[in-house]
Amino acid sequence: PAEVDAAEAYYKELGCRTERRKDGFSKGIGDSVRVEDPLGFPYEFFYDVEHVERLTQRYDLYSAGELVRLDHFNQVTPDVPRGRKYLEDLGFRVSEDIKDSNGVTYAAWMHRKQTVHDTALTGGDGPRMHHVAFATHEKHNIIQICDKMGALRISDRIERGPGRHGVSNAFYLYILDPDGHRIEIYTQDYYTGDPDNPTVTWDVHDNQRRDWWGNAVVPSWYTEASLVLDLDGNPQPVIQRTDASEMAVTIGADGFSYTREPGEERGFKVGAQL
Ligand SMILES: [Fe+2]
Structure with a gap:
């Protein structure tokens, strides 16, 4: 207490x-x-909460696309390094980030529990909430959610995916709830509990950072996010990002993105054991 x-x-x-x-x-x-x-x-x-029945083994209530827990949030903020420092001061650690060779940080994934993140910071106009993510046990549960949304004729609520993230390695799907807020369904990231767990840094020009299969990210995923409220319930004013934005850097025919870094063949570093 x-x-x-x-x-x-x-x-x-x-x-x-x-x-x-x-x-x-x-x-x-x-x-x-x-x-x-x-x-x-x-x-x-x-501190103090009233506990309710755990549904972990209530398989009689489950469907094939069942969600099992809250996994993380993703927050849009104009100054990612400032946000990262603030969260590190609260005890979060950085599992992965996206940068460019000029030192601009585009995003960072921060954890307290022993997974890739409890919250991620995405660079953009903020404060806004990018998404809230719920976990499934396996990736086939996510495929079932896609099939069910098709059967319900609400496939237009699928914004992005399903796919495999490069960052976090998680299998993912982004859908929009009836109010237009983005929800991610997420599974199969990895253990980060070792005290010296190294931070993985991705180049913003790497086509596989946000989708391991190289599928392009839809522009709405970069531009749309939900307003957040102050303690009186009023929307917080949004401050513009002044650093380069990830969408501007990586979408469009700028010619700077790559699938294999120079010196890489078939995605493996030259000299690596196959
Ligand atoms: Fe996420």
């Missing part, structure tokens, strides 16, 4: 707006503090 006090004091020290409710903001959650964080996103920290 003392960590809720620590969170409140920490954000006050950062000069952020905070609101504390000892009896909680939502049903089933006790003493909580809500903050507007330095990037403009609303966060809530709490």
